[in-house]
Each structure stands twice: as C-alpha cells, then as structure tokens.
Amino acid sequence: MREQNIRNRVKQFSASMLVVIMLMLAIPAYAAEQEQVLLPSGSPLSSLEGLTDNYETVYEPMTAAVSVAVVKDGDTLFDKAYGFADIERQVAADTDTVFEWGSCTKLLVWTSVMQLVEQGKLNLETDIREYLPEGFLSKLKYETPISLLNLMNHNAGWQELNTDLWYFAEEDVPELGVALHRLEPRQVHPPGKVVAYSNFGVALAGYIVELQSGEPFHTYVQKHIFEVLGMDHTSIHWAQQDNPAVAEGRSRIQGYTTKLKLIQKNRAYLSIYPAGSTIGTAKDAAKFVAALLPPAGRNSPLFHDSATLQEMLSPSLYYEGTDIPRIAHGFFAVNYAAPALEHPGNTLGFTSKFVLDPQSGFGMVVMTNQYNESNYTTGLVDKVFGNYLPAVYSGELPDSSQVAGEYITARRVIHGFTKIRDFFYTEKITASNPSYLDHNGQPLSQISPDAYVPVYSSGFIYFVRDAQGAVIKFSNPYIDFFPLTGLSAQSIRITLVALSLGTAIIIFSLLGGLTRWIIHRFKKTAKPPARLNKYYLWMNAAGLAFIANTAILGYRTLISSTYSALRIHLILNIVYVVLTAGYIVLLGLKVLKQKNGKRRNILYALSGFSALLFSSLIIGWDLYF
Template sequence: MKRFAVVFLFLISLSLFTPRAFSADETTTPSGIPMEDLEKFIDDYVADYIGYTAAGASIVVVKDQEIVFSKGYGYGDIANGIPMEANTSILEWGSITKLMVWTSVMQLVEQGKIDLHEDIRNYLPNGFLEKLSYEKSITMLHLMHHTAGYEDNIFDLLISSPNQMTTLEETLKLSEPKQVYPPGEVVAYSNYTTSLAAFIVEQVTGQNFYDYVDEHILSKLHMNQSTIHLPVEEDPDILKNITKGYSLLDYSQFEESVPFYIPMYPSGGMNGTAEDLAKFAIALMPREDKQTPLFGSNQTLQEMLSTSYSVNENVPGNAHGFWEYSGAKRGLFHSGNTVAFSSNLHMVPEENFAVVVLTNQSGEINLSYGLVKALVGEDERMVEDNLPSNSNVEGTYLSARRMMDGFLSLYYYYLTPFHVTAQNENEIVVDAAGLEAIYQQTSPYVYQMTSGSAAFIPNDILYFHVKDGVVNQISTTFSDYLPMDKSNAWLMVTLLLFIFCTVYFLVSSIFLLVRAILKHQQRKPSTTISKWNGLLHLSGTGIIVNIFVLAIRMLTNSNRAYSELYIHFGLNYAFTVCSLLSIVIICFQMKKTALSKWQNTGYLLSMLSIILLIAWMIVWQFYA
C-alpha cells in the first residue's frame, strides 16, 4: 500500500507539473525520515523553537537536484507582522559567504591562474603582509583550512553606515592580525584569511570580488534574490525583502538588531533567500550525466569536495573550505553567524541531499544545527576495545581562535577556558563558559558527543593529540584548542590583585573625599603631600572606572572599531602619568616632612597599590 501511495502521488505530481517525485529507494532523508513525512517532521520540530528561542526561520530541503521542501516559519519582521517566506525573505548568510570565495578560487585553479600550493605572497602586492612571524610560506590551502596561523581580530568587523565602507584592500591593511602559529599546524578559524583569499581573486582577475561572484556564480545559477555586497549594489528588489534580525532577551522576548555592514564582506556579507542558497547546493551536486554550471569540468568540483585536510581517519576534516561532517553518510557543510542571524548549509553528496536553514536570530543552534542533525543523521560509531585512559586528556585548554594581543586576551583566560575532566572509564565531561557536554571515547583519543548543551553540537567530535602521555593539541571543527599556557595560581594571583586594587582605590577615594570635605568645613588647609596623595588616589580610581566602562562597552557590543577605544587608552596613559608624577612628589615630600608611622604606612601603601595596578595593566595590555 505504501508503494502504491508513492506511485499515486508521483502521477498526481506529474499532472500538476511539480518536480517533486521519488522512486521507491529514494524516499527518505539520510537519517531515515520518509519524504512523505518530511513536512510534518519539520513542522513538529520547529514548533518547539519558533517564537520561543528563535524569531523566524527559512528552511529548504533538496533531493536529487530538486527543491522538495521550502517553507518559512515565524516572522521576518515581528513589529509589522511580516511572515518569513523561504522563496522571498532575504536573510544574512554570515560565514556561508566564504563558500563563494572557495568556489571562486577553484574556478581560477581550474583555469591555471591560481596554484593551491603556491606562496600567496606571489599573488599579492609587494610587502602587503606586514605581520608574518614564520619563514614557512602560507598557501591557498592554508587559507582554505584556516591554518595560516593568524590570531583572531574582532575589531572593525562591522560598521553602522555604508558610507564608512572601504575597498577590500584597505580593509585588509587596517585589520591585519599577527601570525602566531606556524602555517599548517593549527586550525584557527579566520575571517581575515578568507577575505585575503578573495583579495587574491581580485588581483588575479582584475575585478572587484563582488563583481566576480555576481558574474561567475550568482548569474550562472540564477540566484537573482541574493547579493554579496549590499551597500554597493543598492538593489531595491533585495532591500524591500530583507528581514529584521533579532537577539534573544528572554524566552519569547526578542530585541531587533540595529543595521550594520561588513567591511570584510567576502567572509560574511551575503544576503539572500534560502531557495537561492539551495540553487547553489544543487549546482554542487549535479547528476552524473550533467555538467555543473560552476566549472568547466566536474572533475574540478570533485576535487573541491574531496578531503584536503585531515588529522585522523576517524575525525572529520576540511574539503577545500567546506567542513566535513561524520553523519550517517559523509556530509559537507558551512554555517554562519552574524550579530543577528544564524545559518547552515549542509550537503550529503552521496545521497544528493541538502538542507538549508536560515534564521534571523543571533546565536541560534537548535534549528541551524539540531534540525540539520536530525535530517542528515549521526554516525553510529563502534566503540573500540583497549582504549587509552581518559586521565591523559584531562586539563584546561584555550581556543586557538583568540586574540593574543591586547586586553581582550583576559576574556579567553577567565571566561571561556575549555575544561576537560574524566567522568568514568570511557567518558569525559567538557565545560566551557558554564555549559557542559559529555563525550565518549570511540577510538584512541577520539571522542564523540553523546549528550549536553546544544552549543557543543558544532564540535561534536574531539581528537586529542597525545605525545608521551601529554596532550599538546585538540582538533575539532572550526578551531583547535591548545593547553592552558598560564597556571591557575598565576591567574588567581592577578585576579586577586585587580580585586584588591579596585576595592582599595574605590574605598580610599571615598574616604579621602569625605575627609577633604570635613577639612574644608573646618577651614583646615591641606598639606602639599596630602594634595598629591589625593591626586594619586583619584588617578587610581580613574583607571579602575575607565577599565569597567571599557569592559561594559565591549560586552554590550564587541563589534567595535578599534578607533572607538582610543579614548580609553588615552585616559589610561593620562591617569598613569598623573600617578607616577604623584609618586615622585610624594616621595620627595616624605623626606622633608615629619610624618607619623601610620602616615608613612598609608602613603607607602598608596604608592605600592598604584604601582601594582600599573603593572597589572601592562601585563594584560590595557595601554593598547
């Protein structure tokens, strides 16, 4: 009866001219969900999140080069009640945009204009890269694998006005981070290196990157409702269908995001519909007897989708910029996140299957990863025998994708360390930023997530590089993790030092202010040394307040231009100069003024406290 129903539906579909039919052996998703149950399954799944933890979503499923499911959920504009539509609602794709870069690169590789193994400096203007630290060359493959060795940089990624947009070349010069790892050794996800690859496309072709993508990808695939460089194109048909983006304040409470633009647009500036993104997926999975519109030969496509980086046969790697997924069948995906949008494009080429999930919700995981995982299935790994002890992998680790220069390094040491502890003989507990997940060891030092916070789904497999019983690196999707390079004792001492300085200067400044008011009322003149001591305390208090204001500004909006912080660095310098000048004069006055034991102790404590605070700021780089 089931087969009869499928045939009957097939005949009905032909009569309605809708190309959504399947033969009997192609009627399920890779995870085993029957296609006739697909809409109900997605509807039921989405119902738990839309309107509660996500404002809206646009979802498309592709099977055998056809869109078999396309539907919008929730709202593209909550205030005006505009519903989300998969075929017209335009959302930000975030880092899925990077796939346009890697496709462009492979087109030029096919034409012999780019060599994946060539030193990228041969494609760049002389002296373009100024912060390289290693002699080993960076290749295009390193850029694709995010192994060029750069630290992360969060400044100047977003701007509020299109009038502030500069050329890609100027943006890259402004935002170049330091190279902190040898090329090819550490995966540290990088927006900078992807945009650098796009700039190489510009250098090789003589076209602006957005013009190249429009001509060689979007136009060829008839992706007419998508754009990669919105401020330049100013397409009214695009602009009128752009959805609002939201952040989640509380359960079912959403805050609309302010508009922003991405100067490093090749790494995250695409705007388009879910169905347009599905067209891109279809072009990447042509029928065996058909030629993809993206390349002159399907062999180039096969090369692009083949594994180009892997650390272990049991661990998903990278396929020329596409991340691999170890599911029921090998998957290839790329996700994206911006300030107010989350997305995921996941393909299973072996099954000619793809899922597109676009949401207008910042940091959304349950749909962009959870739903996709439910549709593509998981790899049911067999647990091997005689596995090594979990005690070897216990420890604290830091993400390789982090800022190492500047005060923001504090954030990674104190707020986001990766803690690994053994739970039993074969399981570990991973804790990061207060969230937990349990992983089971399936093969030597390879661990697969079994339960826990959805935030760990993107990194559901961990591989610990162990040498002589010591972990020197953890490999996972997007970014490796490296052993903590500062002791817990050192971190605790510096934390307690800052707490002491904060309490001391805030309390003492209030005390000195009250005493100064009382002296003024009693008409008692202040001594020279007490005046300079007051300036010292006010300077210390100024530093503390300035640091807290800086922290609040960064926590409320981390996507700031570096120039916005100049005032904080300037104030730190000014307060420091006042503090040091006060110390010199106080020391001079102490020599020629008769002071009590308690007065001497108080002045010495004040000077020592400000010196310790200045030393703390130097260590944690609060001067630049």
C-alpha cells in the same frame, strides 16, 4: 443477441478485474520504490514536510523566523518558511524573505577560488604573496610561505580580529584592499601548524580573486555564480548595491536573540565583506547548494570539469596523525549519521547553516533571524541528517583523566587589548565526558547510545597527546584548543583579585580624604600636612578614573566601536602608567626625607601599591594598544 451482450459484459468485467489486480500489484511496488528514498537520517523522504512542520510546532514559542530548504541531486525538494520576519510589526516570513548568510558567504569565496584554479589563474600551493601587491602583508612573523590551501584550512597562523570588523553606516566601509591592509592581524603561529578560524584569511582569498579576475569580488560572484544559477534574490555587496531589491527586502526583517528580544542594532556592514556579507532567500541558497550536488553523470554549472568540484569537496586537511578528514577546501568535515560537509554562519542578528552530503546527494539550508540560534541550525539538521554516535571501542581505553582540564581557543587575540576576552570563555573538560575521542580516534569511555550526549552533535573533539599521554591540544573541525596551565590558568582570578584589592584601597583612601576634609571644613580643625597629601589624593582619583576608563573601553569594544574611536582610552591608560611611575619615584624621594607619621606613610604606600596593581594589569593585558 442476448448471449453476445452477456459475453461482452463478461469481457468488460474480466478486463476491469485485470486492471484492478494490476493496480493492486503496482501500488505496493510503487510504495516500496518510494520507501527506498530515505533522508540521511534514515527517515522516509515523504515524511520530510511533516517532520519539519511538527518540529516547528514544538519550537514555535522560541522561534522568530526560519526558512528551510532541502535539495537532492541538483534539485530542490523542499522549501518552506515559518514564523515572523518582524515580530513587532507582525510581518510573516515566507520563501521570499531574505536572511543574512553570515559566514556561509565563505563558501562563495572558495567556489570562486576553485573556478580560477580550474582556469589556471590560481594555484592552491603557490605563496599568496605572489598574487598580492608587494609589501601588502607587513606583520608576518615566519618566512614559511602561506598558500591558498592554508587560507582554506584556516591555518595561516594569524591571531583573531576583534575591532573594525563592523560599521553601522554604509559610507564608513572602506574598499576591500584598504580594509584588509588596515586590519592585518599579527601572525602568531607558523603556517600549517594551528587551525584558528580566520575571517581575515577568507577575505584575503576573496581579494586575491578580485586581483586575478580583474573584477571587484562582489561583481565576480554576481557574474560567475549568482547569474549562472539564477540567484536573483541574493546579494554579496556589503550594502547590497549589486541588488537593490535585496536591500529593500532586508529592511523588512529584524534580528532577535534566542529569547525573542529585538536586537536594536541588527543591521551592520562587514568591512571585510567576503567573509560574511551575503543576504538572500533560502530558496536561492538552495540553488547554490544544489549546484554543488549535481546528479551522477552531470557537471556542476559552476565548473567546466567535474574533477574540480570533486577536488573542492575532498579533504584538504586531516586531524593530526590520522586519516580522519577535518576540512575540505574550506568546507568543514563533520559526522551526522554519515560523513558530511557543512559551514555555519552568524551575524549580529542571524544564524544559518549549509550542509552537504556528497555521498547521498542531499543538501540542506537553514536560515534564521536569531543570533546564535541552534534549535533549527543544529536540532532540525540532526533530524534530517541523523545524530552522530561513535562506535563503542572494545579494546583497552586510555586514562581519560589525562584530558581533563581547562583549554583556551587558538582563535584569539594574543597581542592587543582585547586578548583578555577569551580567558573568560575557556573550555573546561571533565574526565567522564563520553563524546571525546583519544589520539587514535577512539572514545574515551564505553557508553551505550542512550547515555551519549555529544558536545558537538555533528562531530567529535579530537585530542593530540604526547608520548607520556599529556594533552598537547584538542581540536574540533573549526579550531584548535590548548591547555591552560600554571599562572595562565589563574590569570582571570588573579586579575579580579588585583582589581578588587586596588579598588578597595582607592575607595578607602578617597573616603578617608573626604572625611578629613569634612571634619576640617565644619569643625575648623588643623589642616592635614600638605607635603605628599595632594599627590596621594590625585593618584587615587586617577585610579578611579582608570577603572571607569577601562569599563568604558570594554563596553565600547563590545558594541563594535572602531579602533580609532577606542584609541583615546588606550592613551589614557598609558598616561596612568606614567603617573604611577612618577608617583612611585616621588614616594621614594619624599617619604624618607619627611616626617609624615607612620599611619600616613602606610596610606601613601598603599596608594602606590594600588597604582602598581593597576599598571600591571594595563601592561599584562596590553590595555595600551
């Protein structure tokens, strides 16, 4: 009996040791298997939460609220929120907090387009005028057809829109077709030639979806995207009439600057809403991104055929003269540690970014309630997807001094009173910047990774040069830029000099006139000769009014006033030009016939000169339409 017990204990001990040995062997194998799952940056997937927590701890003093979600192969792996949705009221952000998508909304437009392409209701190559009411587009300069691919590639040729985009009252927002017809910008480039990111072009594509589906665009998206994916906490209607719970959630979050200053008017309504009106949780947005990254062998719930998704995420535009992808049917092709697709978004108080890596199956959503935020939408994304570093080129490098200069964006107003704005925000490039690539996609200077400081952390700037090596333009994924040369490069300096000189003349003239009036009033001296004097003083007063009127015009433009509200300022500038013409004619007729004295004639001539300077600014900068 005792020997039997001993044998049983030996067996139990042996079995236990076998289990222990098997576990010890399994743990390294399991750990190795876990370590094989890496983020695109190369960091272990298991480190994701700690990485994000540590990153937020570092940037917490500069953070309002941020919500982050990471997906892989159709599933959400990480979803967490930090900070305060409303700092003043100490409302903490959580995963149910809604944020504004901004331009990430455009991805819903392109998905809708591809759904209708799959159904045979749209063709990416067809002239969009076949889908629009006759005569809907009235400002086209070129006969070249505009296709849906042009809209996706942002190269239909339209100039930028700066007015009537935002309304602060829900009831002021017109229907989509009305807004597009009212806002149609001038076409300034041939279709397919110049990339200039266009809100109008995207919203027009949304309107085409509306016309071809027979449903308002917001209804189409709600039925065919949000309901399909279970995105119950997301709205695309400009005033969230399609989801009152989202509207209520939006009332609990505020928008801030990067310095955490409350933006007083951070709730506005976009007139061409398909370009940027979506509001929702990052958790819901992750469902959308995950649907674009289904696991191998499975279709996306958004499409019947996997080939449709594959086409949408494949390049539709390359950098000129290369096989380097630039845009993939509305998604921007960028480089992190590996090639990826992304779309950023900005509104009056929010910044977001969606990133997809179809190769690894990883996707990421970052949403913040800060305008023009980059610590998370750029910095944290870099932590997950890795920094882009160009390979060091071993061959003969081009002369980098050929690319140095000042460049202006193609995404600008070319005709209209807001065209002056972009001349204040030109890109200045120095010959030594290592992040730029030449026409062949090679770095302009050999550098070590330690010395590399990219201008665009997720990509590069690509130069197009002529046969002589002169730069024709440079491009990033979103926009082309063109060299500023000659008088154009000096236009702001010339303007400031003209404005300063004209203002100085006016102030001198008005102060002189006031001084003479005081002397006459209190010392009872002889009155100055009337003749041209009253016209001279009135013209200088009109010049002062022009300065004030233009300053108010600029301010009201910056705070998103409607064009109809700004028209009075433009009319007043036209009146000033007419007065200037009349005054110049009067001077020509009167000065030669009347004996006013040499000093007084000089004063009259100077006032005419200042009026001509201001009138030239009005005409040169289109400050009349």
